[in-house]
Amino acid sequence: xxxxxxxxxxxxxxxxxxxxxxxxxxxxxxxxxxxxxxxxxxxxxxxxxxxxxxxxxxxxxxxxxxxxxxxxxxxxxxxxxxxxxxxxxxxxxxxxxxxxxxxxxxxxxxxxxxxxxxxxxxxxxxxxxxxxxxxxxxxxxxxxxxxxxxxxxxxxxxxxxxxxxxxxxxxxxxxxxxxxxxxx
Numbered sequence: 394x395x396x397x398x399x400x401x402x403x404x405x406x407x408x409x410x411x412x413x414x415x416x417x418x419x420x421x422x423x424x425x426x427x428x429x430x431x432x433x434x435x436x437x438x439x440x441x442x443x444x445x446x447x448x449x450x451x452x453x454x455x456x457x458x459x460x461x462x463x464x465x466x467x468x469x470x471x472x473x474x475x476x477x478x479x480x481x482x483x484x485x486x487x488x489x490x491x492x493x494x495x496x497x498x499x500x501x502x503x504x505x506x507x508x509x510x511x512x513x514x515x516x517x518x519x520x521x522x523x524x525x526x527x528x529x530x531x532x533x534x535x536x537x538x539x540x541x542x543x544x545x546x547x548x549x550x551x552x553x554x555x556x557x558x559x560x561x562x563x564x565x566x567x568x569x570x571x572x573x574x575x576x577x
Contacts, residue, residue, distance in 0.1 A: 441510025445517045461492030469554035477561040500526040515547040538563040
């Protein structure tokens with residue numbers, strides 16, 4: 394139930410942001426990132442989108458190298474994280490206290506599927522696929538997969554920080570993302 398609500402909220406939020414983009418004359422077309430197999434390799438990407446992809450790449454690289462400490466460093470002071478089945482975590486300090494994993498114990502990787510920059514160029518969002526790799530108590534590998542949504546904000550000092558990071562487990566089927574269950 395919570396998962397279905399979260400997916401519905403995420404889809405409504407994405408739809409609203411995409412509609413705002415369309416209302417400003419930036420129509421989505423088959424050539425946009427949805428049709429590109431690897432959005433990071435698309436040479437026709439607008440500068441704002443390219444910046445968001447670059448931020449994601451730096452964020453992921455630092456996290457892979459240094460674990461939770463580096464992950465938390467990318468968040469704004471007033472950031473929020475939302476994880477499936479858990480209470481929201483408010484603030485960079487609280488996020489840092491919860492992100493204590495070491496890279497040799499847990500590897501979190503992700504790839505953006507799309508990115509949208511605001512018309513003012515000071516906020517944007519990315520979303521895509523993530524994977525978490527660890528080992529269980531028995532030593533066997535554990536892999537978790539899901540989708541994430543990250544909101545970026547340019548701070549007064551010019552640095553870009555994450556203000557919202559949300560993730561949920563991968564849906565049962567690739568086409569299940571934004572469909573409500575039958576009978577609702």
